[in-house]
Amino acid sequence: xxxxxxxxxxxxxxxxxxxxxxxxxxxxxxxxxxxxxxxxxxxxxxxxxxxxxxxxxxxxxxxxxxxxxxxxxxxxxxxxxxxxxxxxxxxxxxxxxxxxxxxxxxxxxxxxxxxxxxxxxxxxxxxxxxxxxxxxxxxxxxxxxxxxxxxxxxxxxxxxxxxxxxxxxxxxxxxxxxxxxxxxxxxxxxxxxxxxxxxxxxxxxxxxxxxxxxxxxxxxxxxxxxxxxxxxxxxxxxxxxxxxxxxxxxxxxxxxxxxxxxxxxxxxxxxxxxxxxxxxxxxxxxxxxxxxxxxxxxxxxxxxxxxxxxxxxxxxxxxxxxxxxxxxxx
Amino acid sequence: xxxxxxxxxxxxxxxxxxxxxxxxxxxxxxxxxxxxxxxxxxxxxxxxxxxxxxxxxxxxxxxxxxxxxxxxxxxxxxxxxxxxxxxxxxxxxxxxxxxxxxxxxxxxxxxxxxxxxxxxxxxxxxxxxxxxxxxxxxxxxxxxxxxxxxxxxxxxxxxxxxxxxxxxxxxxxxxxxxxxxxxxxxxxxxxxxxxxxxxxxxxxxxxxxxxxxxxxxxxxxxxxxxxxxxxxxxxxxxxxxxxxxxxxxxxxxxxxxxxxxxxxxxxxxxxxxxxxxxxxxxxxxxxxxxxxxxxxxxxxxxxxxxxxxxxxxxxxxxxxxxxxxxxxxxxxxxxxxxxxxxxxxxxxxxxxxxxxxxxxxxxxxxxxxxxxxxxxxxxxxxxxxxxxxxxxxxxxxxxxxxxxxxxxxxxxxxxxxxxxxxxxxxxxxxxxxxxxxxxxxxxxxxxxxxxxxxx
Numbered sequence: 169x170x171x172x173x174x175x176x177x178x179x180x181x182x183x184x185x186x187x188x189x190x191x192x193x194x195x196x197x198x199x200x201x202x203x204x205x206x207x208x209x210x211x212x213x214x215x216x217x218x219x220x221x222x223x224x225x226x227x228x229x230x231x232x233x234x235x236x237x238x239x240x241x242x243x244x245x246x247x248x249x250x251x252x253x254x255x256x257x258x259x260x261x262x263x264x265x266x267x268x269x270x271x272x273x274x275x276x277x278x279x280x281x282x283x284x285x286x287x288x289x290x291x292x293x294x295x296x297x298x299x300x301x302x303x304x305x306x307x308x309x310x311x312x313x314x315x316x317x318x319x320x321x322x323x324x325x326x327x328x329x330x331x332x333x334x335x336x337x338x339x340x341x342x343x344x345x346x347x348x349x350x351x352x353x354x355x356x357x358x359x360x361x362x363x364x365x366x367x368x369x370x371x372x373x374x375x376x377x378x379x380x381x382x383x384x385x386x387x388x389x390x391x392x393x394x395x396x397x398x399x400x401x402x403x404x405x406x407x408x409x410x411x412x413x414x415x416x417x418x419x420x421x422x423x424x425x426x427x428x429x430x431x432x433x434x435x436x437x438x439x440x441x442x443x444x445x446x447x448x449x450x451x452x453x454x455x456x457x458x459x460x461x462x463x464x465x466x467x468x469x470x471x472x473x474x475x476x477x478x479x480x481x482x483x484x485x486x487x488x489x490x491x492x493x494x495x496x497x498x
Numbered sequence: 499x500x501x502x503x504x505x506x507x508x509x510x511x512x513x514x515x516x517x518x519x520x521x522x523x524x525x526x527x528x529x530x531x532x533x534x535x536x537x538x539x540x541x542x543x544x545x546x547x548x549x550x551x552x553x554x555x556x557x558x559x560x561x562x563x564x565x566x567x568x569x570x571x572x573x574x575x576x577x578x579x580x581x582x583x584x585x586x587x588x589x590x591x592x593x594x595x596x597x598x599x600x601x602x603x604x605x606x607x608x609x610x611x612x613x614x615x616x617x618x619x620x621x622x623x624x625x626x627x628x629x630x631x632x633x634x635x636x637x638x639x640x641x642x643x644x645x646x647x648x649x650x651x652x653x654x655x656x657x658x659x660x661x662x663x664x665x666x667x668x669x670x671x672x673x674x675x676x677x678x679x680x681x682x683x684x685x686x687x688x689x690x691x692x693x694x695x696x697x698x699x700x701x702x703x704x705x706x707x708x709x710x711x712x713x714x715x716x717x718x719x720x721x722x723x724x725x726x727x728x729x730x731x732x733x734x735x736x737x738x739x740x741x742x743x744x745x746x747x748x749x750x751x752x753x754x755x756x757x758x759x760x761x762x763x764x765x766x767x768x769x770x771x772x773x774x775x776x777x778x779x780x781x782x783x784x785x786x787x788x789x790x791x792x793x794x795x796x797x798x799x800x801x802x803x804x805x806x807x808x809x810x811x812x813x814x815x816x817x818x819x820x821x822x823x824x825x826x827x828x829x830x831x832x833x834x835x836x837x838x839x840x841x842x843x844x845x846x847x848x849x850x851x852x853x854x855x856x857x858x859x860x861x862x863x864x865x866x867x868x869x870x871x872x873x874x875x876x877x878x879x880x881x882x883x884x885x886x887x888x889x890x891x892x893x894x895x896x897x898x899x900x901x902x903x904x905x906x907x908x909x910x911x912x913x914x915x916x917x918x919x920x921x922x923x924x925x926x927x928x929x930x931x932x933x934x935x936x937x938x939x940x941x942x943x944x945x946x947x948x949x950x951x952x953x
Binding site: 252 | 504505510513514517521758761762763764765766767768769770771772935
């Protein structure tokens with residue numbers, strides 16, 4: 169299995185070190201090996217996206233970071249100590265949302281805050297302020313069951329950040345949110361990072377991860393298949409591909425690009441565009457000139473790194489699938 | 499990394515316990531159930547006999563008696579018409595078979611009744627040649643409310659008492675059957691006495707022997723009036739009090755644990771507290787709920803006995819035993835309920851796991867009588883050492899004992915009981931920490947054991 173690693177994870181860590189450090193962690197449930205020797209480091213104050221298909225082992229890894237379950241082998245270090253000892257400095261929004269249905273909103277959030285060590289003095293005011301900020305004014309005295317699904321989700325998010333955690337773990341924070349609330353949560357995540365918190369969130373929404381994350385970890389079938397910063401991924405993948413829209417037959421164009429040595433691999437899409445993987449003999453500018461020379465073109469552009477494609481490529485390769493489009497190899 | 503306040507280990511347990519207590523004991527539902535319901539029950543008990551007597555229907559119709567001697571009918575007529583004395587009513591109650599619950603209830607209700615029932619019965623002696631079959635035919639047509647055939651032997655005092663035949667239509671109420679039957683029986687009885695030449699008043703005086711005045715003498719020499727019924731009722735009251743208080747709160751523990759699992763709030767809680775803290779907090783919180791019920795109901799009972807000057811039935815030592823065995827019983831039952839609650843996803847699944855446990859726990863309820871009758875017998879002694887029945891059986895034995903239970907047995911049962919309670923608590927904690935995160939099909943008992951010993 170090819171694992172895209174950042175060249176030197178420590179080089180990217182803040183001087184303060186890593187918020188999370190996992191070494192060769194494994195976890196088995198009966199006959200299923202959910203996590204197979206994952207190691208990773210998440211620098212303090214970074215925003216790390218946990219990506220992977222359903223059942224990949226993301227939630228299990230997160231639960232081990234949270235010390236909700238113990239690993240069978242390997243070690244987990246959170247905020248420089250054991251996960252159990254650091255529970256009060258971690259905020260957690262689980263994938264499956266849970267509230268005490270009969271409890272009033274302020275009471276529920278207050279209860280979670282008290283469990284995390286927040287002093288009761290000024291807590292009510294703090295909750296009210298947060299509710300205002302989350303566009304939930306006047307709900308503090310309402311029972312949790314009386315709120316809409318989206319409102320309940322925001323209450324759960326509030327319960328995970330009310331104690332100003334140093335590490336915030338959000339499992340699918342955007343699921344079930346409309347675009348307005350999604351933006352609100354995005355802003356909240358950014359502001360928490362700006363406050364100094366390290367944030368880990370798992371998501372299926374690649375564009376969100378791309379927009380928010382400093383670093384992404386891709387887990388598939390219990391193994392880490394990608395662990396790199398967005399900057400590293402862009403450096404690796406940008407400038408090594410072109411998106412061409414030929415005036416003529418795209419398939420013929422793709423074959424010409426391969427024959428002429430411009431491309432090492434091509435992919436023809438239904439919309440008439442052709443992705444070109446540059447051969448080692450060309451850089452982006454020389455390839456552009458060469459492409460224009462072999463066929464009349466509507467447009468030629470540098471291909472930007474796309475997490476969606478990367479995800480499909482890394483996960484799909486495992487499952488025998490490939491990116492959408494007809495592939496023509498050299 | 500900056501320092502920040504953290505909640506202490508014990509602080510989290512207390513917070514969880516307080517939330518559980520507050521959201522159970524300080525709710526309208528609990529207050530209604532715990533306070534209002536017993537009041538309503540007492541009210542219903544007080545009102546039901548009154549309702550039974552007030553609705554007493556009149557007895558109207560014709561009764562035909564085949565009475566060759568012609569002596570029974572006038573007596574029966576007179577007996578049915580006269581107002582019964584309290585003594586007669588008590589005798590009726592005593593003579594009604596225990597299995598005939600309906601008649602006993604009516605007889606008991608009549609004790610307190612001052613209301614005169616309307617009786618408009620026409621008594622007729624059977625005509626010459628009128629047979630039992632003829633009476634039956636009239637009854638079938640609805641012309642009579644009863645018919646009776648009294649043989650000559652029934653009235654002969656020199657012969658063994660033989661009864662008479664009474665025919666009734668299917669529509670006659672049990673109460674009216676009792677009234678007619680009683681009147682005829684008493685008439686036959688009076689006729690037999692009259693024929694024997696014995697003075698009826700003398701006979702009543704001789705046979706109406708009041709119950710002896712029984713005094714129980716303590717080892718210190720003090721005398722106390724014996725009350726056999728209360729000697730049975732008080733130990734049962736202790737055991738039922740223990741049972742109700744422990745099971746009510748343990749049931750709350752079971753349902754809230756299942757609810758937290760099905761609501762998915764469990765994972766949120768586990769992000770803030772360890773499974774052990776969560777379990778300890780929940781058990782502690784519901785122990786307070788249970789204690790509130792014990793103090794409330796127990797206090798009411800003690801206040802009632804005190805008001806009736808019957809506190810000698812409940813010595814202080816028995817209340818101490820109640821406290822000790824309450825703690826033991828609560829921890830045993832709560833351990834089981836929390837383990838089961840953590841392992842399943844809904845109440846239906848819980849039933850199959852709770853079932854076997856409940857079978858052991860109903861043993862003290864079923865063996866209440868034999869244990870109270872012989873608290874030092876083999877059955878009581880052995881049952882007192884079988885957990886989780888230990889606390890319930892021991893409180894029965896200790897409060898029922900007319901002779902003291904050997905001290906070693908009391909001490910051994912307390913030590914053994916608490917050892918078992920802690921063992922069960924340990925097992926429950928092991929199962930709880932695995933179970934709370936499990937979803938899907940409920941575990942088998944074998945899997946539960948596996949969870950208890952998994953790393």
